Amino acid sequence: MNPDPAKIHRRKQLSQRLVFALFTLMSAAIVLVLVVILGFIVVRGLPAINWGFLTKMPENGMTEGGIFPAIVGTFCLVLGSMIFAFPIGIMSGIYVNEYTNDGPVKRFMKTMTNNLAGIPSIVFGLFGMALFVNGLHFGDSILAGSLTLGLLVLPVVIRTTEESLKAIDNSFRIGSYALGATKLQTIRRVVLPMALPNIITGLILSIGRISGETAPILFTVAAYFLPKLPHSIFDQVMALPYHLYVISTSGTNIASSRKMAYGTALVLVLIVLALNLLANALRRYFGKKVKMN
Amino acid sequence: MKTGLQKFTEKFVEGLLFISGSITSLAVILIVLFLFKEGWGLFNETPVEKGSVIALNKSNPVQQLSAAQVKNIFDRKITNWSEVGGNNDSILIFSVNDITNFYSEAELGDSLQFVPQRISELMGKKSGIIAFLPTEYLAKNFEGRILPLKKITLKGFLKGKEWFPTAQPAAQLGILPLILGTLWVSLFAILIALPFGLATAIYIAEIADNRVGKILKPVIELLAGIPSVVYGFFGLIVIVPLVQRTFNLPVGETGLSGALVLAIMALPTIITISEDAIRNTPRAMKEASLALGATHWQTIYKVIIPYSISGISAATILGIGRAMGETMAVLMVTGNAAIIPHSILEPMRTIPATIAAELGESAHGGLHYKALFALGCVLFVMTLVINLTVDLISARKKYSK
Amino acid sequence: MAKDYVKKPKVMAKEVNLYYGDFHALKGITLSMEENHVVALIGPSGCGKSTFLRCFNRMNDLIPNTKVTGLVMVDGKDINDRGMNVDQLRKNIGMVFQKPNPFPKSIFENVAYGLRVNGVSDAKFIAERVERSLVQSALWEEVKDKLKKSAFELSGGQQQRLCIARALAIEPSIVLMDEPASALDPISTAKIEELIYELKSQYTIIIVTHNMQQAGRVSDKTAFFYMGELIEYDDTKIIFTNPKNTRTQNYVTGRFG
Ligand SMILES: Nc1ncnc2c1ncn2[C@@H]1O[C@H](COP(=O)(O)OP(=O)(O)OP(=O)(O)O)[C@@H](O)[C@H]1O
Ligand SMILES: [Mg+2]
Numbered sequence: 001m002n003p004d005p006a007k008i009h010r011r012k013q014l015s016q017r018l019v020f021a022l023f024t025l026m027s028a029a030i031v032l033v034l035v036v037i038l039g040f041i042v043v044r045g046l047p048a049i050n051w052g053f054l055t056k057m058p059e060n061g062m063t064e065g066g067i068f069p070a071i072v073g074t075f076c077l078v079l080g081s082m083i084f085a086f087p088i089g090i091m092s093g094i095y096v097n098e099y100t101n102d103g104p105v106k107r108f109m110k111t112m113t114n115n116l117a118g119i120p121s122i123v124f125g126l127f128g129m130a131l132f133v134n135g136l137h138f139g140d141s142i143l144a145g146s147l148t149l150g151l152l153v154l155p156v157v158i159r160t161t162e163e164s165l166k167a168i169d170n171s172f173r174i175g176s177y178a179l180g181a182t183k184l185q186t187i188r189r190v191v192l193p194m195a196l197p198n199i200i201t202g203l204i205l206s207i208g209r210i211s212g213e214t215a216p217i218l219f220t221v222a223a224y225f226l227p228k229l230p231h232s233i234f235d236q237v238m239a240l241p242y243h244l245y246v247i248s249t250s251g252t253n254i255a256s257s258r259k260m261a262y263g264t265a266l267v268l269v270l271i272v273l274a275l276n277l278l279a280n281a282l283r284r285y286f287g288k289k290v291k292m293n
Numbered sequence: 294m295k296t297g298l299q300k301f302t303e304k305f306v307e308g309l310l311f312i313s314g315s316i317t318s319l320a321v322i323l324i325v326l327f328l329f330k331e332g333w334g335l336f337n338e339t340p341v342e343k344g345s346v347i348a349l350n351k352s353n354p355v356q357q358l359s360a361a362q363v364k365n366i367f368d369r370k371i372t373n374w375s376e377v378g379g380n381n382d383s384i385l386i387f388s389v390n391d392i393t394n395f396y397s398e399a400e401l402g403d404s405l406q407f408v409p410q411r412i413s414e415l416m417g418k419k420s421g422i423i424a425f426l427p428t429e430y431l432a433k434n435f436e437g438r439i440l441p442l443k444k445i446t447l448k449g450f451l452k453g454k455e456w457f458p459t460a461q462p463a464a465q466l467g468i469l470p471l472i473l474g475t476l477w478v479s480l481f482a483i484l485i486a487l488p489f490g491l492a493t494a495i496y497i498a499e500i501a502d503n504r505v506g507k508i509l510k511p512v513i514e515l516l517a518g519i520p521s522v523v524y525g526f527f528g529l530i531v532i533v534p535l536v537q538r539t540f541n542l543p544v545g546e547t548g549l550s551g552a553l554v555l556a557i558m559a560l561p562t563i564i565t566i567s568e569d570a571i572r573n574t575p576r577a578m579k580e581a582s583l584a585l586g587a588t589h590w591q592t593i594y595k596v597i598i599p600y601s602i603s604g605i606s607a608a609t610i611l612g613i614g615r616a617m618g619e620t621m622a623v624l625m626v627t628g629n630a631a632i633i634p635h636s637i638l639e640p641m642r643t644i645p646a647t648i649a650a651e652l653g654e655s656a657h658g659g660l661h662y663k664a665l666f667a668l669g670c671v672l673f674v675m676t677l678v679i680n681l682t683v684d685l686i687s688a689r690k691k692y693s694k
Numbered sequence: 695m696a697k698d699y700v701k702k703p704k705v706m707a708k709e710v711n712l713y714y715g716d717f718h719a720l721k722g723i724t725l726s727m728e729e730n731h732v733v734a735l736i737g738p739s740g741c742g743k744s745t746f747l748r749c750f751n752r753m754n755d756l757i758p759n760t761k762v763t764g765l766v767m768v769d770g771k772d773i774n775d776r777g778m779n780v781d782q783l784r785k786n787i788g789m790v791f792q793k794p795n796p797f798p799k800s801i802f803e804n805v806a807y808g809l810r811v812n813g814v815s816d817a818k819f820i821a822e823r824v825e826r827s828l829v830q831s832a833l834w835e836e837v838k839d840k841l842k843k844s845a846f847e848l849s850g851g852q853q854q855r856l857c858i859a860r861a862l863a864i865e866p867s868i869v870l871m872d873e874p875a876s877a878l879d880p881i882s883t884a885k886i887e888e889l890i891y892e893l894k895s896q897y898t899i900i901i902v903t904h905n906m907q908q909a910g911r912v913s914d915k916t917a918f919f920y921m922g923e924l925i926e927y928d929d930t931k932i933i934f935t936n937p938k939n940t941r942t943q944n945y946v947t948g949r950f951g
Contacts, residue, residue, distance in 0.1 A: 587811035
């Protein structure tokens with residue numbers, strides 16, 4: 001071979017070492033970005049958070065007081081969209097994975113789910129406004145907002161269910177059929193219980209998504225300033241993400257509402273963080289249990 | 294021992310599940326239907342809000358004007374009728390408030406009851422006049438000629454260079470600056486995110502040992518979980534001033550600020566999908582390369598990346614799609630100037646940001662409202678194209694395996 | 695003086711143990727072979743043939759939690775030595791895998807790959823070497839008009855010969871083959887066997903096979919493995935006609951395995 005092998009070897013090793021070092025640094029940069037974002041929000045937000053902040057109404061042009069109605073509002077919206085999206089999404093996932101064979105029906109349903117997942121959240125907002133708020137005359141309401149948000153997370157729920165069901169080996173189903181169980185019995189007694197841990201983990205993560213979405217609720221439910229709690233599903237509510245948007249960009253006095261903004265951002269981040277930790281803990285817990293069996 | 298009831302239950306549940314399975318299809322269809330129903334109405338209208346008209350002197354040979362021409366006339370950028378295909382006659386702009394320049398209070402009547410009559414007279418007298426009038430000021434025997442405006446066309450909508458939907462007398466509904474703004478910001482975001490995303494995906498899948506990988510995974514999951522409005526807030530307070538200082542700009546709310554925030558937000562998509570693709574490279578192929586004396590890095594860029602390129606491109610395109618549809622973060626940091634961008638360091642406005650910022654102020658069913666839905670349709674089509682492309686790429690990948 | 699009459703072993707393993715985590719996959723293997731010989735490794739599935747083969751070019755490094763003890767010498771050098779230049783070692787040892795695994799590249803680039811990654815950039819040299827390797831692996835006539843086509847367009851047998859050409863292009867002195875014909879039809883298998891026979895004059899070859907006839911046809915020596923141990927290693931003729939160990943006898947006569 002013509003070139004000097006030792007030299008080539010050195011060059012190969014050197015370029016590998018350089019590139020790998022670079023990649024390591026770039027990955028570290030991403031961790032750093034997360035740390036900076038979280039650190040920034042935690043450090044600035046922590047002083048704003050106290051009992052009053054979490055339990056009081058906003059006061060004085062939203063520069064003082066608390067964010068209680070926004071917390072309640074977000075809670076209502078999360079609950080509402082869970083009630084709508086979880087059962088339908090899980091059933092849909094079961095249908096696609098258990099009742100369809102690889103064929104046009106399955107392909108079509110999957111493509112549609114993908115398409116729905118790819119629709120930008122603001123388009124959901126437009127749709128929610130056109131159908132729920134104006135078309136069905138729900139007005140700006142928890143109902144309209146929950147349905148819109150529910151539609152948005154539906155593909156997430158479906159995919160989570162599908163993936164969890166797919167991960168279960170076919171031998172379990174066959175074993176159950178062999179004992180004379182029907183398809184429905186097999187799904188209910190064998191497949192679903194085994195898939196449930198993964199489904200639950202996925203659903204917990206999707207709650208984070210619901211609680212942080214802003215664009216879909218802009219025109220379907222969110223109130224700029226509403227210092228009272230909702231009485232029915234036809235009431236408007238404040239919501240955490242929208243509240244953060246409002247007080248950081250268009251509040252009456254942006255400078256003096258900064259502290260409130262930091263606090264709100266921290267609450268949002270804490271919700272997501274808590275859900276992530278919970279999901280990871282569950283994953284580990286269930287992971288161990290599965291191994292023990 | 295299957296009883297009839299049991300059989301019925303089986304069938305019933307299957308039907309129920311089928312209905313649930315169809316819901317996404319139904320949702321997509323409904324979304325398309327509603328979006329286009331509200332948006333399509335735009336193309337049957339003229340850019341003048343209902344209740345107002347534009348009128349000329351009867352002798353004026355100009356038959357039609359576009360929204361842009363009307364705007365230029367009223368902005369006094371066009372001052373002679375010859376510029377829009379009429380006679381060589383200077384243009385006289387008239388609106389209802391100007392009536393006192395031509396008539397005394399007595400002539401208008403004490404309760405202004407003669408105003409329509411006087412306007413009509415004036416329209417007949419002045420050959421170069423163009424008037425923007427509410428319909429209630431049109432006299433019965435109006436002496437002017439009501440000018441039909443060109444209807445809004447899809448082409449004009451897509452290619453128009455000015456977005457000024459509340460402009461009087463004619464709304465300027467050109468979304469080219471918004472389309473370009475969206476593309477600029479999202480493409481720039483991917484340009485920034487791709488090297489980092491790919492490097493991290495390779496790092497996790499190939500280089501890092503298991504322990505480090507186990508730390509990185511939740512980091513990325515968390516990055517994906519942080520709400521966009523929080524990113525927007527962070528961008529507003531940290532990135533915007535940073536960009537402003539670094540480039541010494543008058544304002545920090547620029548396309549670049551948006552691109553930076555979007556880059557962070559697009560990272561999880563790019564990383565997870567590329568990582569999957571990289572991990573899917575058969576071990577045998579990797580081993581074959583190493584067995585030929587290639588280093589690990591040579592193996593990565595000569596074998597693993599080419600093999601997983603379809604997954605990586607899918608990740609990239611999906612990342613672009615996410616960035617294009619992202620609303621809140623962009624709305625908060627890009628400055629939202631609806632002008633055709635020339636540099637990433639200018640304020641820009643994207644389609645989703647426009648919808649989010651303006652829909653609240655638009656009257657239900659009005660021109661502006663319809664225009665925003667039409668904008669939603671455009672965004673929908675853009676993301677649909679992206680999704681179908683990704684589907685196509687992944688389908689081809691399966692085929693080649 | 696007398697030493698000159700004893701050929702130096704080309705490849706040698708001494709007391710080699712290999713652990714996959716807690717699993718003891720190779721148990722004190724000692725074996726040596728001469729230059730330009732073909733050695734066949736036989737034995738029931740899971741007995742450690744592939745694992746042993748992969749010891750010679752340190753392919754097992756790629757599997758996490760693997761531990762190797764003992765001595766593996768190639769050309770008189772301890773290849774597990776810390777100063778060992780692994781990619782150089784692998785360059786000198788070609789490997790052909792059980793399933794054909796061409797790269798997602800053109801036929802030409804597949805064969806040129808080893809040269810390129812080892813720093814050869816002379817286009818003429820590469821073209822000549824690619825042609826020679828393809829001729830050697832008896833594929834040239836079939837592919838000479840479609841060198842730019844994707845390697846995936848070839849049939850399984852052609853792909854496997856392409857992988858052999860790829861291994862030969864960097865002129866290794868040793869070729870490791872792990873069941874190179876097991877995924878192929880009889881005609882392709884015959885071609886590959888023929889090929890091995892021809893390569894013997896220039897290369898030292900270690901081949902894993904489940905096919906007794908094949909082992910008998912192509913190899914000079916045969917090693918019988920069982921449960922991670924080397925049971926018997928001798929001239930192929932002896933192994934197949936008069937083995938010393940009864941387990942070997944049972945295996946080669948098809949009574950178990
Ligand atoms: N990566 C690995 N991790 C753990 N154990 C392994 C690994 N690879 C192989 N083994 C185990 O080591 C033993 C030897 O495997 P090896 O692949 O060498 O067998 P083999 O003789 O080549 O079998 P076959 O004829 O089926 O190819 C087997 O019991 C196998 O289960
Ligand atoms: Mg093997």
